[in-house]
Amino acid sequence: MIAIGDSPVRxxxxxxxxxxxxxxxxxxxxxxxxxxxxxxxxAGNYLELSTPGLGVTDQLLKDKRDQVKxxxxxxxxxxxxxxxxxxxxxxxxxxWLALDRDVAEKSYDMALDSFSEDGSPTLKGLQNSVxxxxxxxxxxxxxxxxxxxxxxxLQEVHSELKR
Numbered sequence: 001m002i003a004i005g006d007s008p009v010r011x012x013x014x015x016x017x018x019x020x021x022x023x024x025x026x027x028x029x030x031x032x033x034x035x036x037x038x039x040x041x042x043a044g045n046y047l048e049l050s051t052p053g054l055g056v057t058d059q060l061l062k063d064k065r066d067q068v069k070x071x072x073x074x075x076x077x078x079x080x081x082x083x084x085x086x087x088x089x090x091x092x093x094x095x096w097l098a099l100d101r102d103v104a105e106k107s108y109d110m111a112l113d114s115f116s117e118d119g120s121p122t123l124k125g126l127q128n129s130v131x132x133x134x135x136x137x138x139x140x141x142x143x144x145x146x147x148x149x150x151x152x153x154l155q156e157v158h159s160e161l162k163r
Contacts, residue, residue, distance in 0.1 A: 027099055027107035034103065044114060050121040050129040061150060073157045076119040118158060
């Protein structure tokens with residue numbers, strides 16, 4: 001295994017025969033499939049993680065909580081919008097990512113399963129993410145999820161949006 005860059009670079013390496021297989025993210029997996037490459041698997045079918053997500057320092061959460069909540073609110077509203085408005089989401093992907101309609105629609109369909117109904121990660125995804133990071137860092141002791149994750153701002157946003 002070699003590290004050669006982000007998804008566009010990895011896909012180009014695959015096209016040029018520099019690598020035999022690679023991991024690419026949406027929409028590059030769709031572009032690869034449309035280009036005749038076989039998709040061997042979807043990581044989400046094998047491992048549940050807490051990504052994508054937002055991260056901030058404890059200090060920022062304390063000192064600029066309103067700013068953090070505004071960001072969280074924007075992300076949650078975007079997820080809710082995306083889940084309910086396929087056509088507008090596909091159009092945004094076409095414009096923002098310069099995708100053709102086919103790739104944008106297939107990317108939307110594939111990505112939809114990656115986002116929870118309300119922007120909240122699952123407990124299993126959180127635990128898997130911590131376990132992988134512990135293994136990568138060589139940490140043996142247990143790390144409580146509450147030491148890594150603070151969902152108070154997300155919970156407050158959910159409460160406010162329900163009003």
